[in-house]
Amino acid sequence: MTFSRLANFIQEYIYSHNWQELRPIQLAACEVIFDTDAHLLIAAATAEGKTEAAFLPVITVLQEQQPQSIGVIYIGPIKALINDQFERLNGLLKEADIPVFPWHGDISQSSKNKALKSPRGILQITPESLESFLINKNHDLVRLFGDLRFVIIDEIHTFLGTERGCQLLCQLARLANITGKQHRRIGLSATLGDYSLAEAWLSSDTNKRVITPLVETKKRQIKLSIEHFYDYETEDSLVSDSPYYRHVFNLSKARKCLIFANNKSKTESVISSLRQIATDEQEPDIYHVHHGSISPSLRQTAESAMREKNKPAVTAATLTLELGVDIGNLERVIQLESPMSVASFLQRLGRTGRRGEAADMRFVCAENVFSSETPLPEQIPWQLLQSIAIIQLYMEERWVEPFKPVKYPLSLLYHQTMSIIAATGEISPALLAKQILTLSTFSSISQDDFKLFLNYLIDINHIQKTDKSKLILGLAGEKIVNRFQFYAVFPENLEFAVKHAGKDIGSIAMMPSVGSQFGLAGRTWRVLEVDFRKKAVSVEAVEGQAGISWRGGSGVIHSQVLQKMRQILGEETEYVYLSKKASQRLQEVRNLAQEKGFVQKNIFDLGKGKCCIFPWMGTVAYRTLERLINSFCRDTLQIKSIGGTNPYYLLLKLPQDKIDDVYSEITALCNQRIIPEHLVSETEAPEINKYDEFVPFPLLRKAFIYDYLDLEELKQMIGEWKS
Known part of the structure; x- marks a missing residue:
């Protein structure tokens, strides 16, 4: 037994x-x-x-x-x-x-x-x-x-x-x-x-x-809902008058709730707004913010509040609380806009219902107010459609995004090369190559690639060769390795530490000036003093609301999600978890899709020399399509500008008489012998990861071609397009 x-x-x-x-x-x-x-x-x-x-x-x-x-x-x-x-x-x-x-x-x-x-x-x-x-x-x-x-x-x-x-x-x-x-x-x-x-x-x-043991598990009860709002807010609007924030306040009032947002700025704005409504209604302040730019002490305060039994608490978080932190008596998860993936949806849903109760997750989607004059792609509630698609992909198909291995992790190649040299003090090139190139992570790196790489590091003085032909850290390399930030392969945030009365509040990425105001930890602060040498800001708490922003990527959305969104638009299926307003909005956009025909065909003439492409493909394929058009179609179609929102739609500005040629031009290109290298110019090698600036140009270009573009997927999906 x-x-x-x-x-x-x-x-x-x-x-x-x-x-x-x-x-x-x-x-x-x-x-x-x-x-x-x-x-x-x-x-x-x-x-x-x-x-x-x-x-x-x-x-x-x-x-x-x-x-x-x-x-x-x-x-x-x-x-x-x-x-x-x-x-x-x-x-x-x-x-x-x-x-x-x-x-x-x-x-x-x-x-x-x-x-x-x-x-x-x-x-x-x-x-x-x-x-x-x-x-x-x-x-x-x-x-x-x-x-x-x-x-x-x-x-x-x-x-x-x-x-x-x-x-x-x-x-x-x-x-x-x-x-x-x-x-x-x-x-x-x-x-x-x-x-x-x-x-x-x-x-x-x-x-x-x-x-991997395969065992049957009990089916969980799930409570889902999606609500939809139009954003009518102006600079003079009162938070208490916002139906959006009022709805979130009511959903979380007197409960143990996690609110998930897709970026730090949104967590700050929602908690600041909820705190303002609570103050106006003389309700207790039970609100917290939890993300990577909040101080450890305040993050721990939020975690403790969420664990405390029989006491309401509301915390807005990014992925920092998406993972398996056990908040056993969590009553509800509120998702602002759509998560980026099915995997993220499952993680966030899994925060609730951990003690035999039904999992309870409420989506709140908003879009800007528009008129009949608004461009067609901006009349589509993308976040609402994406939320439904993500839910249905899991509920109907139990589908979760597969991962794509990184073929050329060159920033990591620099990192591990420098790490091994720093750890050993000195090492022969042959032994270093053996230790690096036998790692499965670097299986696509050839001996010639690594030789080019080491010679480049010697040229820029990140490593040096001793009289005994051993490799040691160079002066420039020591400056990189000796910083504690070296241990991480993700980019460091060059942020200012924020302190109030000697207590750490968190950090901000913006350049502060004395007297300016910003929001952090769900509160508003005025800058009293800035120490640029120590990158520290002294603040005092003030009334009112102020915004803040951090730089950061928006994540990768899989093509399967976009395909499901397209399917939802073309069907008449009703979803029981949609509120009356969300259901009505879905029906409106379905009617629009039927009227305009953008579900059946991918390229749509907007008139006045503008063309919209609905690719219905994910982030990587969209990125590849954008490059294909820019590399091969800009001259032949006389394209003046390329815009849009990845991965939902592309906007082309071109002569009106060229719009009918867009479909045939793109599909013909995909039938030609184009290889991924054709999509990146000889002088182009984007620096994306932390240590890419220390990687030789030819290797960096190759990594971008094979890890950030996907020509095969693009060709496959364009093969299914209709004119």
């Missing part, structure tokens, strides 16, 4: 917490850990007990055979998740002599010193902090991790197909090479589509297979 194989203190824990039985995924995970030496992928719905499925058998193994070093590394994508899991593990391990060490930028040095002095138990860490270990503790890694048994990767889907995920794979392979011991890996996720892709990723650089 599986239960009897668990450590005695775990059995006691289960009895004392009145568990009726182990869940199917927990039983299956125990069998894999106890009876095989395989890696394990735990793919199960939210609240099915994935964390316990991983840790119950792993802790049992640690209890039976005490490791001589840290026995388990738990990788969390964000600090909040590590903090949350630390509390859960501490409760489980209270009776055992197995310590848990959280390790990230907000953990005190004294706590970290305990782990370094007596390395055992479980280390909870982010990839960035693990990178610091590999560089700064290189000669101590065998003592720290020589008997490492397991690596548990939580929310594994957040790493798949990303440069950060590639970094993690490099780290785990380097650690195994240094210690000479291959650990077992366990991946956890509630939002995987294609298990085989995740299994291949999890087994990278190892010779172990991956087992």
Whole structure:
């Protein structure tokens, strides 16, 4: 019996917490850990007990055979998740002599010193902090991790197909090479589509297979609704008069609610507005903001408020609370506009209904007011359509976006090359090439590519060659590597720290000036003093509202989502979760689509020398189409300008008599022998990732061609176009 194989203190824990039985995924995970030496992928719905499925058998193994070093590394994508899991593990391990060490930028040095002095138990860490270990503790890694048994990767889907995920794979392979011991890996996720892709990723650089138990789970009850608004606001509008914010206020009033927005600015504006309405109505201030530019102390305050039982709290967040932080008594999730993906929808939906209650998620979509004179594509409620499409893709088809591996992670190539040189002090070019090019992440990098790359780094003084033909860091390279920001592969935010009465509030990306006002942490602040040397701003709280913005990408939307949006427009299906206004708005745009015909045909004449293309394809294919038109059609069609909104529509300005040729020109191009290189000029190599500026031009151009464009998908989708 599986239960009897668990450590005695775990059995006691289960009895004392009145568990009726182990869940199917927990039983299956125990069998894999106890009876095989395989890696394990735990793919199960939210609240099915994935964390316990991983840790119950792993802790049992640690209890039976005490490791001589840290026995388990738990990788969390964000600090909040590590903090949350630390509390859960501490409760489980209270009776055992197995310590848990959280390790990230907000953990005190004294706590970290305990782990370094007596390395055992479980280390909870982010990839960035693990990178610091590999560089700064290189000669101590065998003592720290020589008997490492397991690596548990939580929310594994957040790493798949990303440069950060590639970094993690490099780290785990380097650690195994240094210690000479291959650990077992366990991946956890509630939002995987294609298990085989995740299994291949999890087994990278190892010779172990991956087992993914397939178990039936209980169907969850789900409450969904979508409301639609027009944005009538002006600069003089009162927040209390806004139907949009009034609706959000009523949805969240006296409840435990998470509000998800797709960017930091929206989280700030919604909480500021809700706080203003609450003040006007003499309701308590229960409002918080949680995103990467909020100070750790205020983020922790928000997390604590959300966990506190029987007390209402409302927090607006970006993806920082999308992941598996357990807010057990959360009553409702409110989604402002559409999420970017089905995976994101599932993550956010999964925050509620974790204690047997129905999951409750309310979408609130808005669009600008328009008239009959408004251009056709701006009369379409894209966010409403995208919300419906994302819901239906999962509800009807159980479809979740597959990930696309990064073929040329060149910014990471720079990062790992410099990391290995910094860790070793000096290394021969041959040994460095062996350590780098044998990593699965860099399988597409040839010997010639790497030779070109190293010579370039020598030319720009990021590395130097010694008299003994060894490679060391150059002066320019040392300046990069010696900064703590080096550990992360994602771009750093050059922001000003904001302080009020000596307390950290967060940070802003805008250039502040004394007397100016901005919004942060859901409140309005006036700048009192700016220290440009320390990049710090002193502020005081003031009444009223002020905006703020951060730079950032808008994410990638899959072509399947756009295809579903098109299908929804062309059908008459009614959706029970639409409010009366949302249902009416859907019917209006369906009538418009039927009248104008933009569902049946992709290219639409707007008159006056303007043409609109509805590609019905995702972000990457849209980007490729835009380049195809710009590279090959600008002269032949005499195009004056190309605009639009990715991935919804393209706008071309061209002579009226050329509009009829747009379809034939594009489709003919896709039948020719065009290769991806033709879409990027010889002098073009966009710097997109953190260290791209240190990558030689020919390699950077190749990476852009193959990782940011997709000519094959474009050709396939244009093959289905109709004139």
